Amino acid sequence: MNESGKVLILLAHPNINTSRANKEMIDFVRDEDGVVVIDLYEHATEEFDLDFWSRQMSEASALIFQFPLYWMSAPYMLKRWQDEVFIHLSKSPIILGKPCLVVTSTGSEQESYRSRGRNRYTIDEILRPYQASILHAGMTWRTPIVIYAAGAEDAGKRISICASKYKTTIEELLTNNQRIISSEW
Numbered sequence: 001m002n003e004s005g006k007v008l009i010l011l012a013h014p015n016i017n018t019s020r021a022n023k024e025m026i027d028f029v030r031d032e033d034g035v036v037v038i039d040l041y042e043h044a045t046e047e048f049d050l051d052f053w054s055r056q057m058s059e060a061s062a063l064i065f066q067f068p069l070y071w072m073s074a075p076y077m078l079k080r081w082q083d084e085v086f087i088h089l090s091k092s093p094i095i096l097g098k099p100c101l102v103v104t105s106t107g108s109e110q111e112s113y114r115s116r117g118r119n120r121y122t123i124d125e126i127l128r129p130y131q132a133s134i135l136h137a138g139m140t141w142r143t144p145i146v147i148y149a150a151g152a153e154d155a156g157k158r159i160s161i162c163a164s165k166y167k168t169t170i171e172e173l174l175t176n177n178q179r180i181i182s183s184e185w
Contacts, residue, residue, distance in 0.1 A: 007032075007173050008060040011039045012067040012078035021105040021150035021159050022068055028163040034174045036060070040077035053085045058094045062173040063139070065130065066103040068150070072119075072126050074104075082133065090137035099173060100134045101142040102127055103166060105150035113148075145169065 009029070013022045016039065030037050036056070057063070067074040089095050104127075112118040113126070123146050124131075131141050147162045149155055 005059045005061040006034045006036050007062045007064060007170050008056055009035060009037045009064040009066055010078065010081065011037055012041065012065065012075050012081075013039075014041055014075050014077075016041070019068065019105075021147045021155065021162075022066065024159050025103065025105075025147070025163050025166055026066060029167050029170055032167065032170055032174075035170060040081055041075075044077060048081065048084045050085065050088055053089065054092065054094065057089055057092075057098075060098065061176075062099045062101070063095075064101045064103055064170075069104050069106045069126070072121075074130075086133070086137070090133075096138040097140060099140045099142050099176075101169065101173075102130055102144040103146075103162075104144060105147040107151055108149060109152070110146075110148040142169070 009026070011022070011026055013019055016023050016026065026037060029035055038056070065074065065078060067078055073079070104123075106113070106123070108119055113121065113123045115121070119126075123144065127144055134141050145162055145166055147155070147158055150159065
């Protein structure tokens with residue numbers, strides 16, 4: 001198994017070219033050495049090839065799900081990938097102990113993600129199914145990177161800060177050779 005392999009980013013945005021936050025984020029990290037970006041929507045009409053995905057995950061040292069938060073979940077293609085590919089990978093030792101990170105953007109401001117906020121739940125609560133799936137599969141959960149109010153006029157500074165954090169996190173994932181299996185929340 002390749003301990004210092006690549007970081008595999010699954011981009012799940014139905015129209016990345018019209019996105020401000022997700023496009024800027026992915027463009028900021030796409031050309032980093034060791035980063036492989038697979039846009040799931042570029043393959044929307046194809047069947048998933050389990051051998052291809054097994055090779056990708058075998059060579060990866062970390063997995064990132066990047067998507068805009070739609071109705072408190074990811075767009076369809078990530079769910080489809082989880083249902084058709086991740087279910088098989090989760091039964092394989094090739095993903096054990098590898099870190100997984102969610103990078104997401106929201107339309108609402110951070111204050112909306114509180115128990116008394118407009119959305120009634122924290123972002124951690126909304127992302128809990130992803131965390132549970134990752135941990136159940138034997139991977140490690142990394143703290144998500146969230147761009148709040150991504151469509152707001154003043155989002156530029158938040159996007160830049162998150163893009164910088166994203167790049168630093170990827171660099172850390174690429175150089176971190178220690179994989180620790182964790183099931184802690």
